[in-house]
Structures are given as structure tokens and as C-alpha cells.
Amino acid sequence: MLLTPYRETLALxxxxxxxxxxxxxxxxxxxxxVVLTLHVVSGLxxxxxxxxxxxxxxxxxxxxxxxxxxxxxxRWGLRPVLVLTTIAEVVYWLVAQALPYWVLLPTAAIGxxxxxxxxxxxxxxxxxxxxxxxRLPAFALDSxxxxxxxxxxxxxxxxxxxxxxxxxxxLALAAGILLAGVGLWLLNPPVRAAHEAPVASGERVxxxxxxxxxxxxxxxxxxAATLVLSGTDVAVVAALRASGEVEWAGLVLAMWAFFxxxxxxxxxxxxxxxPILVIFTPMALLTIPVGLGGDHWWLLALLLAPAGALCAPxxxxxxxxxxxxxxxxxxxxxxxxxxxxxxxxxxxxxxxAGLAIDHWGPAWGFxxxxxxxxxxxxxxxxxxxxxxxxxxxxxxxxxxxxTVPGGAIVPGGVAVPGGVAVSGGDSGAVVGAVPVQRAxxxxxxxxxxxxxxxxx
Numbered sequence: 001m002l003l004t005p006y007r008e009t010l011a012l013x014x015x016x017x018x019x020x021x022x023x024x025x026x027x028x029x030x031x032x033x034v035v036l037t038l039h040v041v042s043g044l045x046x047x048x049x050x051x052x053x054x055x056x057x058x059x060x061x062x063x064x065x066x067x068x069x070x071x072x073x074x075r076w077g078l079r080p081v082l083v084l085t086t087i088a089e090v091v092y093w094l095v096a097q098a099l100p101y102w103v104l105l106p107t108a109a110i111g112x113x114x115x116x117x118x119x120x121x122x123x124x125x126x127x128x129x130x131x132x133x134x135r136l137p138a139f140a141l142d143s144x145x146x147x148x149x150x151x152x153x154x155x156x157x158x159x160x161x162x163x164x165x166x167x168x169x170x171l172a173l174a175a176g177i178l179l180a181g182v183g184l185w186l187l188n189p190p191v192r193a194a195h196e197a198p199v200a201s202g203e204r205v206x207x208x209x210x211x212x213x214x215x216x217x218x219x220x221x222x223x224a225a226t227l228v229l230s231g232t233d234v235a236v237v238a239a240l241r242a243s244g245e246v247e248w249a250g251l252v253l254a255m256w257a258f259f260x261x262x263x264x265x266x267x268x269x270x271x272x273x274x275p276i277l278v279i280f281t282p283m284a285l286l287t288i289p290v291g292l293g294g295d296h297w298w299l300l301a302l303l304l305a306p307a308g309a310l311c312a313p314x315x316x317x318x319x320x321x322x323x324x325x326x327x328x329x330x331x332x333x334x335x336x337x338x339x340x341x342x343x344x345x346x347x348x349x350x351x352x353a354g355l356a357i358d359h360w361g362p363a364w365g366f367x368x369x370x371x372x373x374x375x376x377x378x379x380x381x382x383x384x385x386x387x388x389x390x391x392x393x394x395x396x397x398x399x400x401x402x403t404v405p406g407g408a409i410v411p412g413g414v415a416v417p418g419g420v421a422v423s424g425g426d427s428g429a430v431v432g433a434v435p436v437q438r439a440x441x442x443x444x445x446x447x448x449x450x451x452x453x454x455x456x
Contacts (some may be wrong), residue, residue, distance in 0.1 A: 003139040005269050014129055014189060015138060021183045022122035023145040028176030029118055030153025032058075035173055036096075036108070038158070039166035054101075054108045059347045061112025069117045070124070070194035070336025074329055077199040078121065078184075086181025093174035097167040116181055119146070119342075120335040121262055124317040125189035127195070127323035127331060139319045140268025143312040145424035147261045151254070196328040200313050203329045210326050210334065214387060217380045219341040221276050222318045224376035226345030228287055229311060230370045231353035232256075235365030236304070238357045239294035248297035255301045256308040264312025276317050277377050277384060284373025291363025315342075 010016050033055060040051035072081045092111035096104055122142060130138045160169040185271045197203040236253060286307040293299035318338065326334040349369055356368035 002269050005134070006141065009130065009134045009137045009141065010343050011158050012130060012134065012138075014187075015126070017187060018122060018125055018129065018189050019141055019145050021187050022118060022142070022150050024397055025116070025118040025180035025184055026146060026149035027153045027156065028173050028180060028411060029116065030150045031169075031176075032173060034154045035157040035161060035166065035169045039097070039100065039170060040104075042161070044104075046101060054105055056347065057105055057109040058112035059343055060253075061109035061117050062128030062439050063112075065113035065115060066117060066120060066339040067336035067342070068113070068334050069115075070120055070332035070339075073117070073121070073124070073191055073332035074199070079188060082115065082121075082181055082185045083390050085114055085116045086178060086185070089116050089177045090174045090181075093170050093177065094212035097170035101394075105238035116184075117336065117339070118180060118184065120332070120339045121184065121189070121191070123319050123323070123338070124191050124331050124335045126319075127335075128190045128193045128328075132324065135323060136270070136273050136316070137268040139316045139323070140312070142319065143264040143316045144261050144268075147257055147264070151257060152321070153283065174449055191332060192328050205327045205329045207330070210330055213383055214323070214326060217332070217383055218276060218318055218321055220376055221380055222315075222338060223345035223348075224260040224373045225280055225283070225311075225314045225318075226342050227349035227352065228284055228307075228345075228373040230346040230349030231365060231369030232287055232290070232304075232307075232349075234350045234353040235291065235357065235362055235369070236300065238353075239291060239300060239362040239367055240297060242362045243295050243297075245297045249315075250428060252297055252301045252304070256304045259305045259308030263309030264307050264316055267313035273317050273320055274313075275384065276314070276321065277318055277381060279310055279314050281374065281377040283307050283314060284377060286310075287370035288367050288372065290370075291366040293372045294362055334416075 036058065037048070037051045040046050040054055041048060044050075069081055069085060072084075089111060092107065092114070096107060096111065099107060123139070125137065126138045157173075159171060160172050171288060192198055233253065236256070237246065237249050240249045240252065255370060290300065290303045290307065293301075293303040319335075322334055322338050323331070324332075352372065353365035353369050356364040
């Protein structure tokens with residue numbers, strides 16, 4: 001019975017092939033952050049601060065570019081955008097390995113802007129391929145496979161850099177992105193369901209019809225979730241360094257990602273999704289006391305388990321909610337914004353935790369990011385409660401399915417799930433003492449290292 005939702009979902013046409021291709025396509029994307037960091041530090045001989053600036057430029061470009069690429073998918077269809085972004089990103093990695101730092105910095109922003117949208121495309125295709133009754137397990141599988149990509153990608157990136165150097169690793173990334181783009185182009189997953197108007201129809205929906213407070217609230221919680229995740233990555237490394245057990249950092253973070261994977265798997269078996277705040281708020285709260293276990297690696301890992309188990313469910317729920325509330329003709333742009341929220345959260349979490357750690361100690365890194373997460377949840381809560389009080393009785397919206405798990409119709413006829421949550425993650429991996437943001441690399445979505453897209 002536990003596996004029934006997954007068996008039924010994987011039996012749907014193209015879902016299995018989509019998940020396999022998307023998982024493989026995300027591996028080079030997940031490796032990009034660590035490879036770029038190590039190239040600046042070891043290849044160019046500069047500081048981690050300089051590497052951070054390049055990473056920030058890439059993140060900024062990706063955050064702006066993801067909604068733009070999604071809007072182009074809505075207007076042009078998937079294949080033209082895949083051709084554009086695949087060629088652009090392959091050229092970026094081929095050129096970037098030979099550039100001096102002062103040229104690499106702005107080029108990284110351009111490369112981020114034109115990044116292959118593998119994360120958001122997979123989520124958009126899942127929304128098109130699945131009836132609403134199977135969408136939750138489908139997004140759960142997406143979060144689980146994202147975790148796998150972020151386990152494999154950074155590890156492979158580090159392996160290539162340490163054995164062959166940063167420049168060969170960047171060339172390998174170019175080859176990986178090319179294969180990813182070609183794979184997605186050949187698969188050509190649909191971005192509109194059979195009952196929805198095709199891209200060729202030219203249907204347009206004004207942003208004012210869907211860019212509403214509810215959607216913005218979901219993006220805010222999504223961003224806060226990956227902020228907590230990426231900040232936790234940094235705090236884990238700092239806590240283990242302070243206790244003289246930094247050699248256990250990789251294992252602790254791998255266990256954290258495993259907790260997330262298990263949580264995401266179990267969440268996909270429930271019949272109705274939970275409200276995002278029901279999942280995210282305890283995740284943020286349970287992150288605050290994790291630093292109490294900093295003297296022993298095994299205790300730190302145990303304290304990470306409850307919050308870690310809520311990482312992938314949060315990402316799953318946010319993707320699921322957005323897929324239900326956004327009109328098909330704007331789904332690409334909305335998923336791009338979701339991807340940007342994952343990425344921005346990842347980018348903000350590490351420096352916030354680092355600031356708290358520098359001033360007050362490692363345990364305060366967990367307190368800082370967990371507290372910000374709780375604060376965002378409290379700010380969103382009144383609007384969520386007000387929306388639920390005013391929502392009419394539940395009603396089905398999917399022509400292919402007579403149930404809407406967790407869904408309700410709000411004024412204006414937009415389907416809203418009973419809950420959302422923000423995969424990776426996105427959790428984390430560590431290279432020496434350098435956290436690798438999983439985002440959500442959303443390029444993020446969404447490390448649970450630098451987690452994710454989340455998941456950033």
C-alpha cells in the first residue's frame with residue numbers, strides 16, 4: 001500500500017523517462033558551484049571571498065534568468081529554449097576556464113542568466129503529465145531524485161578537480177551540459193497537459209491574474225526554507241570544526257540529505273498535501289536547537305534528523321501548490337520564479353549563518369537561520385489564515401481527475417492546494433571547509449549543500 005501512489009505515478013506515460021533524464025541532467029548543474037569555487041581558489045590562486053563573488057554573480061544571473069526562460073517556454077515552447085540555453089551554457093563553460101578573474105566575474109552573471117532550466121522544466125512537465133491525484137507523489141519523486149543529483153554532482157566535481165585540475169573539470173561540465181540539453185531536447189516532455197491550450201495557440205494570461213499575495217507568500221516561504229538549509233550547511237561545518245571533528249562533516253551532511261530523502265519519499269505517499277506552514281514552521285523551529293549537539297558529531301546528526309526529514313516535503317509541497325494555482329499559459333514563468341526563490345534563499349543563508357557564527361559561535365548559526373525561518377512563517381500566517389477563512393468549499397478543477405487533494409477554489413476560479421512546501425534540496429555537501437550550496441543551485445531550485453529546483 002505504501003508504494004501504490006508511486007507505482008501508479010510511474011505507470012503514467014513519460015513520467016519515468018522524465019525523472020531519469022532530469023536526474024542525469026541535474027548532475028552537472030549540481031557540480032557547477034563547487035567546480036567554479038575551486039577554479040577561482042586553486043586554478044586562479046585567489047581567495048574564497050573572490051570565489052564567493054563569482055558564485056554570487058552566477059546566482060544573481062540565474063535568479064533573474066529563470067523566470068525569463070520560463071516565460072520564453074510559455075511563449076515559444078520547450079525546444080527553442082533548450083537550444084538557446086544549451087548552446088549558451090556550453091560556450092560559457094568552454095570560455096570561462098580560460099578567462100582572467102576580472103572577466104570571469106561578469107561572464108558568470110551572463111552564464112547564470114542563460115543557464116539550462118533543467119529544474120523548472122522538469123517541474124513544469126510533471127504538472128503537465130500528471131492528473132492532480134498523482135501530482136504529489138510525482139513531485140516527491142522529483143525532490144528525491146534531486147537529492148540524488150546533489151549527492152552525485154558535487155562529489156564528481158571535486159573528484160575531477162582534485163585528479164585533473166579545475167580547467168578539465170570545467171570542460172567536463174561543458175560536455176555534461178551538452179548531453180543534458182540534448183537529452184531533454186530528444187525527450188521533449190510536454191509543458192501543457194492534453195486538456196490545456198497548446199503553446200502554439202498563443203494563449204496569454206496577464207500576470208495580474210496569478211501574481212497574487214498567495215503566490216508571493218509561497219515564494220517567500222520557499223526562499224526562507226532554502227535559507228535555513230544553506231545556513232545549516234555552514235553551521236554544521238563550523239560546529240564540527242570547533243569540536244575538532246570536521247572530518248565527520250561529509251558523513252553528517254550525507255545523513256542529513258538521507259533524512260530529507262526518506263521524508264520526501266514518505267510525504268509522497270499521503271493522499272492530501274499539507275499546508276506549507278505546517279511543514280516548514282517545525283522545520284525552522286527544529287533547526288534552532290541543533291547546535292546543542294555540536295560537541296559530538298553523532299549527536300549533531302541525530303538532532304538534524306527531524307528538521308532534515310521535513311526538507312524534501314517542503315520543496316515538494318511548494319512545487320505541488322504552484323502547479324495547481326497557476327494557469328497553464330503562465331506555468332513556466334511561475335516555476336522560474338519558484339526556482340529563483342530557491343536560489344536566492346540558498347545565496348542568503350550561508351552569509352547569514354556565517355555572520356552569526358563569527359560573532360557568537362557555531363551554535364548561533366543554527367539559531368540565526370532557524371529564527372529567520374520562523375519569522376517568515378509568522379509574517380505569512382495571518383494572510384494564510386485569512387485566505388482559509390474566506391475560501392469557498394472545495395471543488396474539483398482537473399478535468400482528468402475528480403479530486404483535488406488539499407485543494408480549494410478561491411475567488412477568481414484559481415485552484416489552490418490545501419498546502420504547499422518547499423529539494424534537493426536542498427541539503428549540502430562539503431569540500432574541505434567550503435560548503436557547496438545545493439540550490440537550489442536551482443539554477444536551484446534547492447541544496448537540503450549548497451540545497452534545493454529546492455528544492456537551492
